[in-house]
Amino acid sequence: MESLYRKYRPQTFGDVVGQSHVVSTLEHAVLEGRVSHAYLFCGPRGTGKTTMARILAKSLLCDMGKDHLPDGTCEQCLAVAEGNHPDVYELDAASRTGVDSVREEIINSVGYAPVRGRSKIYIIDEVHMLTTQAFNALLKTLEEPPEHVVFVMCTTDPQMIPETILSRVQRFDFKSIGQEDIRNHLSYICEKEGFEYNDEALDLVVRHARGGMRDALSSLEQLSVFGNGAITLEDTLDMLGVSSSTQMHEIAMGIAERNGARLFELIDELINNGADLLHFTRQLCVHMRNVYVYLVAQDNKALLDTIVEDKQEIAEEVAAQVMEYSKELMDVANAARQRDNVPVVSEDNEENETEINTAIYEAESPQVSLADDVTILDIDPDSEDF
Numbered sequence: 001m002e003s004l005y006r007k008y009r010p011q012t013f014g015d016v017v018g019q020s021h022v023v024s025t026l027e028h029a030v031l032e033g034r035v036s037h038a039y040l041f042c043g044p045r046g047t048g049k050t051t052m053a054r055i056l057a058k059s060l061l062c063d064m065g066k067d068h069l070p071d072g073t074c075e076q077c078l079a080v081a082e083g084n085h086p087d088v089y090e091l092d093a094a095s096r097t098g099v100d101s102v103r104e105e106i107i108n109s110v111g112y113a114p115v116r117g118r119s120k121i122y123i124i125d126e127v128h129m130l131t132t133q134a135f136n137a138l139l140k141t142l143e144e145p146p147e148h149v150v151f152v153m154c155t156t157d158p159q160m161i162p163e164t165i166l167s168r169v170q171r172f173d174f175k176s177i178g179q180e181d182i183r184n185h186l187s188y189i190c191e192k193e194g195f196e197y198n199d200e201a202l203d204l205v206v207r208h209a210r211g212g213m214r215d216a217l218s219s220l221e222q223l224s225v226f227g228n229g230a231i232t233l234e235d236t237l238d239m240l241g242v243s244s245s246t247q248m249h250e251i252a253m254g255i256a257e258r259n260g261a262r263l264f265e266l267i268d269e270l271i272n273n274g275a276d277l278l279h280f281t282r283q284l285c286v287h288m289r290n291v292y293v294y295l296v297a298q299d300n301k302a303l304l305d306t307i308v309e310d311k312q313e314i315a316e317e318v319a320a321q322v323m324e325y326s327k328e329l330m331d332v333a334n335a336a337r338q339r340d341n342v343p344v345v346s347e348d349n350e351e352n353e354t355e356i357n358t359a360i361y362e363a364e365s366p367q368v369s370l371a372d373d374v375t376i377l378d379i380d381p382d383s384e385d386f
């Protein structure tokens with residue numbers, strides 16, 4: 001079965017979900033014949049960098065001709081989409097062979113005319129992984145690029161790219177895709193595929209994906225296979241190891257009321273259900289941040305609508321002054337995050353359990369002023385490393 005990610009991959013600029021700032025700038029460049037020789041697409045994984053690179057390649061090769069947006073349906077566009085157009089070179093710098101082939105391709109083939117189309121497009125994925133020699137080869141080409149060549153470099157780590165390269169590229173920063181955009185796309189796919197879905201389950205998938213469409217689609221796919229075409233809340237909680245908002249509310253209230261016994265019970269439940277505790281601490285931090293935002297921005301309806309799932313519950317937590325105890329939770333979450341940089345996957349549940357229990361114990365007794373909690377506003381729940 002073709003994966004949902006492949007099947008619903010955007011084929012034209014118009015299909016792209018989110019990244020409107022990138023889409024509109026590139027569309028103008030194509031229509032006005034001002035496509036640059038080198039682009040750098042930066043951003044978190046799964047936000048559509050390679051997909052955008054392919055669409056740009058189509059713009060340069062499409063049978064619609066120069067200065068037109070690609071149709072996504074002609075022979076050239078289809079070949080690009082399939083990854084077998086002779087004038088589009090896709091290289092993955094993260095693989096061992098990738099580094100060699102980048103050097104070889106660049107040194108050996110960049111000077112030759114395109115095979116079929118008007119341009120040759122080099123898409124280099126994870127470009128920050130290139131060796132110094134490979135970067136040097138690339139730099140030579142970027143200094144005097146042949147007329148027909150366009151480079152699109154993609155990376156999750158722009159800070160690892162040499163300054164000399166950065167100064168010669170047009171840079172685009174891809175953002176995490178908004179929750180509403182992901183949700184709309186998922187429900188569209190569910191309808192197309194005939195999946196039945198539970199609303200709350202879909203929301204969990206969206207939140208778990210943290211702005212990455214690829215992750216969202218792969219969760220959706222697994223759930224649909226598992227549930228035989230039905231996305232149920234129970235399966236979703238099971239598979240993603242996430243805690244429902246009710247659980248989060250109970251935990252917040254337990255902290256506010258200093259109900260240690262209840263908190264240990266709740267953590268026990270999480271563990272027995274096989275929850276990923278690192279992921280749980282992340283969720284708890286995001287939740288605490290939302291409580292704080294609610295506290296300081298109650299009048300801003302638009303803001304609250306995007307962050308707060310259940311205002312009634314959050315209001316109760318604010319009234320119970322759960323924020324008094326949030327600093328300890330933030331500290332332990334940071335510690336857990338630093339020890340385990342691999343997102344979502346936590347192999348050491350036992351150690352996390354001890355830390356969470358310690359944090360909760362500490363959270364029961366401290367006197368932290370609200371002013372100290374301002375630090376939590378620095379936390380961006382959409383950021384890749386959170």
Ligand SMILES: [Zn+2]
Pocket residue numbers: 058061062063064070071072073074075076077078
């Ligand atoms: Zn076309």
